[in-house]
Amino acid sequence: MSNQAISKIEKLKSEHNAIILAHNYQLPEVQDIADLLGDSLDLAKKAQKTDADNIIFCGVRFMAESAKILNPSKNVIIPDMSAVCPMAAMVDAKGLTKLKKENPDAKVVAYINTTADIKAISDICCTSANGAEIVKSISSEKIIFVPDQNLGAYIKRSFPDKEMIIWPGFCSTHHNIRKEDILKLKKQHPDSEILVHPECRPEIIDIADYAFSTNGMVNHAKNSDVNEFIIGTEKDLCYRLKKENPDKSFYPIRYAICPNMKKITLEKVLNSLETLEPKVSLSEDVIKKAKIPLKKMMDIGRGG
Numbered sequence: 564m565s566n567q568a569i570s571k572i573e574k575l576k577s578e579h580n581a582i583i584l585a586h587n588y589q590l591p592e593v594q595d596i597a598d599l600l601g602d603s604l605d606l607a608k609k610a611q612k613t614d615a616d617n618i619i620f621c622g623v624r625f626m627a628e629s630a631k632i633l634n635p636s637k638n639v640i641i642p643d644m645s646a647v648c649p650m651a652a653m654v655d656a657k658g659l660t661k662l663k664k665e666n667p668d669a670k671v672v673a674y675i676n677t678t679a680d681i682k683a684i685s686d687i688c689c690t691s692a693n694g695a696e697i698v699k700s701i702s703s704e705k706i707i708f709v710p711d712q713n714l715g716a717y718i719k720r721s722f723p724d725k726e727m728i729i730w731p732g733f734c735s736t737h738h739n740i741r742k743e744d745i746l747k748l749k750k751q752h753p754d755s756e757i758l759v760h761p762e763c764r765p766e767i768i769d770i771a772d773y774a775f776s777t778n779g780m781v782n783h784a785k786n787s788d789v790n791e792f793i794i795g796t797e798k799d800l801c802y803r804l805k806k807e808n809p810d811k812s813f814y815p816i817r818y819a820i821c822p823n824m825k826k827i828t829l830e831k832v833l834n835s836l837e838t839l840e841p842k843v844s845l846s847e848d849v850i851k852k853a854k855i856p857l858k859k860m861m862d863i864g865r866g867g
């Protein structure tokens with residue numbers, strides 16, 4: 564896209580008092596025009612604090628919905644409404660309501676990767692950065708965790724005495740990362756550290772040096788004395804890592820791509836700034852109910 568178009572984006576941003584928030588898995592050119600780049604927790608916090616009237620959210624829909632829930636008076640615009648998280652769609656309100664009825668003594672922890680409807684019937688939210696901290700804050704010995712089986716199993720490692728009923732959802736981008744591919748990279752780069760996302764399968768977490776949220780990886784890479792890292796998450800996080808640490812090396816899993824994150828392009832961002840569409844719209848009732856577990860998380864989880 565031309566420099567002229569990028570200047571147009573900047574001009575429209577200031578005309579409309581707009582801010583561009585982008586997830587760490589966005590295309591490199593979208594990362595480059597963002598006012599803030601981050602993981603779900605980081606972006607939710609930024610959305611809560613912004614003075615902008617218009618939030619252009621470059622990520623998937625549940626993230627833009629979270630921004631709307633936390634800022635109902637603002638316009639939250641997602642440049643492509645069809646950018647959804649397939650894992651968030653794996654849990655449905657009917658099924659979760661049934662599970663809650665069968666387990667009336669359980670508290671429901673919803674990963675932030677859920678729709679507003681699911682948040683509205685959950686007790687508290689969490690992200691991959693603060694999952695253990697959130698579960699620790701719950702006095703109930705029984706927890707229903709939705710929707711990611713891998714993150715749920717990873718959190719469970721820290722709480723062997725808690726009963727966790729884990730929904731069998733998964734993120735294909737992370738679930739499909741193969742152990743042999745990580746080991747192959749390790750063989751090629753024996754001095755590297757292996758950093759993986761907790762949405763990866765347990766056997767991947769077992770061979771990693773650390774399991775982190777994407778912002779956790781960003782902070783670790785910056786502060787570590789190690790110079791080489793194998794990155795077990797969506798491959799475009801490596802663009803940010805390399806940009807912020809030009810002297811270090813990052814080895815991505817080349818096929819770990821989230822197709823929905825890639826639906827947001829610079830052209831669509833420009834179009835959204837020109838039209839201030841498409842806007843995220845949620846009923847007042849859903850906003851009111853979904854805000855409770857999100858706010859509870861923000862009050863507890865320090866995140867990363």
Ligand code: SF4
Pocket residue numbers: 588623647648649650651676734735736737797821822823824
């Ligand atoms: S990477 Fe996975 S969890 Fe994240 S938005 Fe894509 S499908 Fe959903």
